[in-house]
Amino acid sequence: MYHxxxxxxxxxxxxxxxRQALSAQIADGIREAIRDGRLAPGARLPSWNDLAAQLGxxxxxxxTAYEELADGQFVIPSGAAGTRVARRLPLGRPEPEPARxxxxxxxFPKGATAALPFQVGVPAADLFPAALWTRLLGQAARDTAAAxxxxxxxxxxxxxxxxxxxxxxxxxxxxxxxxxxxxTHGYAGALSTILRVLPVQGADAWFEEPGYPFARTALGWAxxxxxxxxxxxxxxxxxxxxxxxxxxxxxxxxxxxxAPLGATMSLERRVALIEWAHAxxxxxxxxxxxxxxxxxxxxxxxxxxxxxxxxxxIGTFSKTIAPGLRMGYLVVPEVLVPAVQEVTGTLEPxxxxxxxxxxxxxxxxxxxxxxxxxxxxxxxxxxxxVSLALDDAGLAWENGGLSLRIALPDGANxxxxxxxxxxxxxxxxxxxxxxxxxxxxSGLLLGVTNVPEQQARALVERLAAVLRGATG
Ligand SMILES: Cc1ncc(COP(=O)(O)O)c(C=O)c1O
Numbered sequence: 001m002y003h004x005x006x007x008x009x010x011x012x013x014x015x016x017x018x019r020q021a022l023s024a025q026i027a028d029g030i031r032e033a034i035r036d037g038r039l040a041p042g043a044r045l046p047s048w049n050d051l052a053a054q055l056g057x058x059x060x061x062x063x064t065a066y067e068e069l070a071d072g073q074f075v076i077p078s079g080a081a082g083t084r085v086a087r088r089l090p091l092g093r094p095e096p097e098p099a100r101x102x103x104x105x106x107x108f109p110k111g112a113t114a115a116l117p118f119q120v121g122v123p124a125a126d127l128f129p130a131a132l133w134t135r136l137l138g139q140a141a142r143d144t145a146a147a148x149x150x151x152x153x154x155x156x157x158x159x160x161x162x163x164x165x166x167x168x169x170x171x172x173x174x175x176x177x178x179x180x181x182x183x184t185h186g187y188a189g190a191l192s193t194i195l196r197v198l199p200v201q202g203a204d205a206w207f208e209e210p211g212y213p214f215a216r217t218a219l220g221w222a223x224x225x226x227x228x229x230x231x232x233x234x235x236x237x238x239x240x241x242x243x244x245x246x247x248x249x250x251x252x253x254x255x256x257x258x259a260p261l262g263a264t265m266s267l268e269r270r271v272a273l274i275e276w277a278h279a280x281x282x283x284x285x286x287x288x289x290x291x292x293x294x295x296x297x298x299x300x301x302x303x304x305x306x307x308x309x310x311x312x313x314i315g316t317f318s319k320t321i322a323p324g325l326r327m328g329y330l331v332v333p334e335v336l337v338p339a340v341q342e343v344t345g346t347l348e349p350x351x352x353x354x355x356x357x358x359x360x361x362x363x364x365x366x367x368x369x370x371x372x373x374x375x376x377x378x379x380x381x382x383x384x385x386v387s388l389a390l391d392d393a394g395l396a397w398e399n400g401g402l403s404l405r406i407a408l409p410d411g412a413n414x415x416x417x418x419x420x421x422x423x424x425x426x427x428x429x430x431x432x433x434x435x436x437x438x439x440x441x442s443g444l445l446l447g448v449t450n451v452p453e454q455q456a457r458a459l460v461e462r463l464a465a466v467l468r469g470a471t472g
Contacts (some may be wrong), residue, residue, distance in 0.1 A: 122450065211254075215287065385457075
């Protein structure tokens with residue numbers, strides 16, 4: 001083995017016993033020296049003769065190494081002026097140009113997130129009945145493993161569809177037949193399915209301002225133009241919607257608890273919305289994502305309970321059991337059943353039966369309602385603890401249901417504040433991205449579900465310190 005001196009040979013090591021050709025070893029050594037800056041862009045390399053002499057190899061070997069480097073655009077042969085390191089180095093594989101896509105893509109929404117305090121939209125990790133769930137899942141695994149290998153029903157397991165219909169009748173005041181219920185991959189899967197079914201390409205949609213950003217994006221992907229409609233303490237302003245988008249064919253609303261402000265849509269507005277839908281070939285999509293998780297009073301019945309013809313109801317188990325299930329349901333008026341069946345059978349089949357069976361057991365054996373009651377009690381008490389701590393920290397807040405909202409001066413960079421809080425292991429959500437229009441309000445949404453009472457004060461103080469630090 002021959003170790004070249006650092007001087008003049010850039011620390012190239014060549015090993016005569018190695019299987020790699022000497023020229024390739026020299027090229028590797030020079031590439032490394034270029035990459036880590038020992039050889040600067042534009043620097044002149046020694047002549048073939050000089051380097052060959054220093055390394056004790058044939059001149060042709062160095063020449064071959066230089067040619068390999070020139071092929072890879074690491075060096076530029078410059079005739080009599082010798083060989084120089086390229087001024088712009090190749091970046092390994094060239095960066096691929098993003099492909100042209102049908103939808104404007106605003107970026108991957110969010111990867112897996114650990115449930116940090118104040119995170120919005122996740123159920124309490126400590127209230128999840130893990131032992132019970134493990135037992136139900138084990139039972140479901142045994143049952144499904146014993147079943148013959150066959151394609152499951154893409155609409156969902158019949159027992160679960162019936163259990164969901166029963167739950168909706170009892171808890172959401174909404175009577176429907178199990179044939180109208182489709183088990184989906186959460187709200188996301190339900191929305192995706194129904195947007196494939198409705199003939200709304202090119203139409204306007206009434207969309208809450210502020211509203212759930214991913215649903216707004218999804219409408220755009222389906223060729224629907226979301227028109228921002230203001231919400232107030234009574235929910236979506238139907239009058240304003242009629243003026244802003246008189247020809248809309250669809251309205252997407254969160255009447256139970258407006259996302260993210262928390263208002264329950266008033267009866268008057270519900271009636272006005274349904275009247276609008278009946279005056280034409282128009283559809284209302286009800287995102288009932290929090291279901292009956294209403295803390296201040298008895299949850300209002302689902303909007304779908306008021307109208308069996310024009311309201312499409314979507315629910316999710318993400319908030320009431322766990323987001324990791326990726327399970328929800330789509331309940332459609334009877335006239336849409338055949339079309340939805342076709343879409344689920346083709347592109348949006350229900351989640352794996354094993355998970356569906358575990359959820360069926362959870363509902364049928366009474367655990368679901370018990371768990372909801374327990375969560376509601378705990379969340380109400382967590383929300384009181386957080387709101388008290390906010391008062392004591394001198395931070396004004398507004399009630400948003402399962403979240404509290406800290407208003408910031410308009411134009412304040414709430415996204416930067418949320419990032420600063422994240423560095424302190426807190427996960428408030430910035431309010432401004434929920435707006436599409438120019439009049440975005442700035443604020444922070446604080447989820448209360450994962451803030452146990454005894455930690456509320458310390459966590460709020462930590463958040464207050466972040467806000468003081470960031471705003472001076
Ligand atoms: C307004 C709204 N709808 C629906 C969902 C639930 O979506 P999924 O069932 O796909 O988890 C969320 C979750 O954050 C939400 O904020």
